[in-house]
Amino acid sequence: MHVWMLLKSELRRSLGVLGGMALVLALALSLAVSTGLAERMLRSSSAQAADDFDLLVGAKGSAVSLLLGTVYLRDEPLFLVPAEALSTLKDSKRVRWYAPIALGDRIGNAAIVGTTKSMVLQGGARKVAEGRVFGAPLEAVAGAESGLRLGDEFLPVHGRVHGAGHAHQGEKFRVVGVMPPTGTPWDRAVMVPIERVWALHGPFHEPLHGHLHGEHEDHDDHEEHEGHDHHAEGTPEPLEHWLTEDLSSFPGMSAIVVKPVTVADAYRLRQDFSKMTVPGHDGNPVPLMGVFSGEVLVELYAAMGGASEALSFITGLTLVIALAATLVTGVLLGRLRLPTLLQLRVLGAPKRYVALLLWCIVMAVVGMGAVMGVILGWGIAELCAMGLTHQTGIAMRPELSINELRLFLLTLALGGLCALIPAWAAGRAKMS
Template sequence: MHVTMLLKSELRRSAGVILGMALVLALALSLALATSLTERMLRASSAAATDDFDLLVGAKGSSASLLLGTVYLRDEPLGLVPAPALSSLINAKGVRWAAPVAFGDRTGDSPLVGTTRAMATLGGERPLSAGRVFAAPDEAVAGAGSGLKVGDAFTPMHGRAAGAGHAHEAASFRVVGVMPATGTPWDRAVLVPIERIWSMHAHEDDHAHGREPLEHWMEEDLTHLPGMSAVVVKPVSVADAYRLRQRFSTMSVTSPEGAVVNLMGVFSGEVLVDLYASMGSAARALSFITALTLAVALAATLITGVLLGRLRLPTLLQLRVLGAPRRYVGALIWLIVMTVVVTGAAGGLLIGWAIASGCAAWLADETGIVMAPALSRAEALPILLTLAAGALCALVPAWAAGRAKMT
């Protein structure tokens, strides 16, 4: 009788035990795979979100808060950058475009961002997917994921957190354009002229601003303007980027109240590297724990193989009586254990992918960053190691079964 025929019979008889051990192994392996997939997915997606934010200028403080508040639109405590800093940026050599951003309001669950037309079109390099850029103080450009479309009207709320703040009763906006989907938190944002944000919070006459051309203030004295949360800068070249960062990291600007505000320039990529370093330490600790879990699961598989050999000892001895060599009996037990290992490895890949996909959906909902897991050689390594370790472990119960003595 060929060994595969007997293997099928044994698999049917021990299906419950084999599937149970395969599930334990699959769950252990899935943790390692899900950790690897999620970490790489998070790194790639968060890095892609900074593509349009090469250089950020803000009030001196936490560079991480500046990044999280500006690029990922998190509710971070950002100091105000006095408006005169913007005139220095706009006129600086090596600046392709620069745009102020002011936070603090929302419409529904979407953050309201006061800015200029340069931010909506990335300095004219990105066309809108629908409509046009705002041309009046009461017009807005909505993100692709904000739920707003051209022609919609809304009244903003003060405060960035949903369920908090109060409505700006005298302020209303009409959507005239929609930005293309970017897969970043800015898909949820709604962009409006920054001068309207200033007037809303200063309680000035909005109609007075409507009589002036939009962004006329950029060519005037800015010392009387309130300021902004940060300035997004697109340098012409890498050399310009380093020169501008150095310049604005040593600059001080006086606010309308007379306070001296020190500025800082940060590269989004450099801040992410620091954040990744912290995240990497946690990921290594989790990988160590999952490796131990996987080792325990393999040990359990080994024990299962030994026990199956003992339970099937009468059958194995009968095969020996009928003339089956030791290698035949050993091969049968080895194949049974490897069936558990291969099934567990395949199940671990599927469960790990499902966990990573669930994490991607949850993170996208929480952060606004579109994510999707992608398999690579990094995931092939733990699977191959599991199969190799399983093949070696299976030799132990196979050798024990082959050495069983006939009485």
């Protein structure tokens, strides 16, 4: 009788037991698969989200906080960078473009980022998907996932923790542009002119009022003036002209994003800023630091390396235990089916035939478990991706690679070796 026919008969008879062992092996393998997929997905997605932030300039402190606060828009305590730090970038030939960033306000769950047109358009490398870039202090450009659309109006809320903070009083911002999706946390952000963010906070409102509009005007006239679409009329209100003025009287900012011309320029700028100290608005010196987002990510990955290795060890150990359980199942199955196997021997079946039959039974369990493990591991990683995307705003998607294929083949190989033991034992069974 052909081995395949006996194998099908045995699989039908012991489907529950064999299926249960295959599931145990699948669960163990899925942990290893999902861990590898999730780690690789997290690394690649977080690195991609930081692609547009070559060099970050901040007040000296935690480089990790600076990265998380500016690139990933997390709630991080950042010391203010004096506006005078921008003066070193005005006419620098080492800089392709630069943009200040002011954080701290929000609308709903969307972070409001005070910045300039250079940041919105990435120095001309990016365009809005709908509408246009802001051209007046009370205009805004919304990210693709911010929940805002063209024409929407909103009042910013001070404080970035969900459920806390208070709304700013006064005129509302109006969305005049929507950005294309980028797969980064900035898809949930709303970008507004940094001048207006400055004007909304603290004792700088009156001085900035003049800087924003070129001259002082009373509030009623100002409100009427802001009610029109200056861009549509062809006379957009001038923005960013404060860059040509004395910056010492301006408020600070959370960070400065710098796009260097060359790699050599990037290293030179980082070195210069890391040695720089500029006076703050209160006259006290504020030391600065230049940070490469890529280097900080490498340090974070290295810090997580120990935990990743420990997790890999645990998942590997779990897989070994599952294979051992499969081996034990094969041995027990050989014992339970010993009368049938001996009957085959009586009918003239050689030892190798009996051994091959039991080896095939165990390998069927290993094969089913390996296939289900890879599928289940990918499903777990997909669920992790959905949760992380919702949590962080970073677009994530697991992708199977050669690593998962190697793990699959290794499981089959180890399972094949383990199956030799019960197969050998079955072939050696003596007829009474």
